[in-house]
Amino acid sequence: MMQAGKRNSFETIGKWTCNLASYLQGLLFEHPLAPWALFAAALVLYLPFTWQYTFLHDEGIFTYDVTRLLWQQPVAAFFLLKVKPVLALLYLPTARLGFKAFLVVHAGLAATTVLLVCLTARDLGTRIPAAAGWMLMLSGGFFVAAVSGFANLEGAFFLALFLWLYFSGRRKSGALVLGLLPFVRHELAVVWLFFLGWDLWRRRRQGISFVLLAAAFPSLYIVLGAWYHGDLLWLIHNFPSSSDIPVAISFNSPTAAGLREYWQRSLLCNFGVLGVLALLAVGIRQRVVLILFVSALAIYAVMTLFQYQRIFGFNASLRYHVAVLPLVAILSAKGLENDHALTWMIAALLAFAVGMFSGAGSWMFIAVAIFLPILMYLGKRWRMNTASLARILVLVSGMGVLCLGMAYGEDFYRQHRQSHRLFHWLSEQGFYHGQPVYSDMQIFRYDECSGIKNRYQLANEAIYWELSRFTNHGNGQYRDLVDALRKIGYAVDPSKHRINRQAVYIVRRCQRFRRWIRLLEEHHPHRVVEGNHLIYYWDVEEAG
Structure with missing residues (x-):
């Protein structure tokens, strides 16, 4: 009697589950x-x-940057292919929002x-x-x-x-x-x-x-x-x-x-x-x-x-x-x-081959070995058709x-996590106390949760090269875009940048920032190494 009761309970739960699944699949797949x-x-x-x-x-952040460029210099930005003019126009209202x-x-x-x-x-x-x-x-x-x-x-x-x-x-x-x-x-x-x-x-x-x-x-x-x-x-x-x-x-x-x-x-x-x-x-x-x-x-x-x-x-x-x-x-x-x-x-x-090729390996085999028999059993027991399965x-x-x-996509959120870790370290060590910060990290200017108010971007060599290579210097396009970038917080050309001794500069140690590193070290700052970054700053008295 007890076994029959358990069997009936199992059948009831199965029917309820099947009815719920049918309702949900109708709502989520078949409903108009x-x-x-x-x-x-x-x-x-x-x-x-x-x-x-x-x-x-x-x-x-690239699309938002070029949208702001279009707002600052409409003609010069619109005829720069790198800008993707259709996208810049699409998002233009957000440039001020x-x-x-x-x-x-x-x-x-x-x-x-x-x-x-x-x-x-x-x-x-x-x-x-x-x-x-x-x-x-x-x-x-x-x-x-x-x-x-x-x-x-x-x-x-x-x-x-x-x-x-x-x-x-x-x-x-x-x-x-x-x-x-x-x-x-x-x-x-x-x-x-x-x-x-x-x-x-x-x-x-x-x-x-x-x-x-x-x-x-x-x-x-x-x-x-x-x-x-x-x-x-x-x-x-x-x-x-x-x-x-x-x-x-x-x-x-x-x-x-x-x-x-x-x-x-x-x-x-x-x-x-x-x-x-x-x-x-x-x-x-x-x-x-x-x-x-x-x-x-x-x-x-x-x-x-x-x-x-x-x-x-x-x-x-x-x-x-x-x-x-x-x-x-x-x-x-x-x-x-x-x-x-x-x-x-x-x-x-x-599907099995995709999983194996994609690196899932033995986990894919275990998942298939467990999941498919269960799915086939439930489908047969509860009379689910092929479409439902x-x-x-x-x-x-x-x-x-x-x-x-x-x-697999860890890199997509690693940048944000690393920037917060670095800025937290700056505050802990006493290097940051409210002054402007220039950084090589592009996400930095829009990272409102970093706790840093005055944020500026140091353009790397690739950005500088692309701007020089794919713009027209003769009709003023290059000059107009550099000016627009400056207005949205970019420092493009190290040779034209005036060092702010009241600021902190954060630069990655790599070839793309070699000109910035050379410029900064010519002004005899204090230098601290943290991971792959160089932190440059000047004493308050010296800065003043």
Whole structure:
């Protein structure tokens, strides 16, 4: 009797759990408002990390810096390709509202990207459109980009916006957005070329208007830039590239082994089950799926080549795989429609291979060995269909990727942690007592929680070289931008900098700051070494 009672209790709990799971999967996947629920969930997920500067990173402040440049010198900044003029215009209102406002808007665009991939998947007739949003939101790389300010996130947003406009029948608006993509992220020029060719091939003469609209912004920008620079080939002459950067301040191109490690980390942080399910989409007999798949594959191939050959400044950062994730997420949602048992068996093997290749090793084997039998048993006992099992697999795998991605993405929050440790040490040792601080750390000027009021940035040799190399000295562009940088807290050229003896200078010991170190030591300061940093200061009497 007791055993029968326990069995009945177990069956009751199982039914309740199954009913709850069915209700949640209906609400989060099948309900018409599921995309909007995901939008709200993404905001709830991203905003706390954004507000607390958890993932503050030097690459994340770049877009805000160029937005402030555009506010100070609109024309000079707009025709500097490094600025990404589309992004600078997008965020221009935040130039006066502050860095936190910029990060909040940035997180809002990330949540909107999640919404847009859901809507696009629905317009493509995907059986479970919300799955695309779930998988994008739970990508570790996308999460970090959303809360840190990485400009790669805007690449994902504009790509998702174009896909939604195009596949919802708003082709003219979509064409205009398509024309912006190469100026948001240069690697998205591949998408620009693919969709121009595909639309022209599908619609023949009707596709010509699409091509003209997609070429509108690039043409206008190039013509106006030629007038400003007085050079018809200014786009070629001033295009950002690290091919001729001095060896002393350059980064090394990743080796073949380095690229392999890079892809291992990216598979875990950015893709996980996303990439596996995207591969399944190839089995869907829908022509548009093929163009999406080939576009994504081409972008990753081109970026890998650029990284290996050190072209256009691409290094081995995981953020470079973020902009294309909307394509991968939509393909993943399409992949869920593949109902063949053999295909899902192949998917399981691929997922296992991804985990092993990504460095999870024996932990991946243990997780698969434990999780899959339990999932299959519960599915059989509680009569859950393949679609339900697939959704659970997506959620669990996505959460796993998010957690593991955080572990692999330690560098994304290491900078903020290290800066706080250094500034706490300065106060403890008595070197800081309210005076201005000049630092080599780019996040420093916007780190409001550091407790330091007057914060200034020492530009490294790479920044100085890029500014000198890719701006026009003849028409005053270089002079105007240096002046604008000074107004937002940058000290660009050591030879033009007047040493402030009442300040503390913090400089990293590396080739990129050799001119600053030489300048500072010419003024006979006190010098203290802390880790990899040199701290320079003068006595109060001497400073006065």
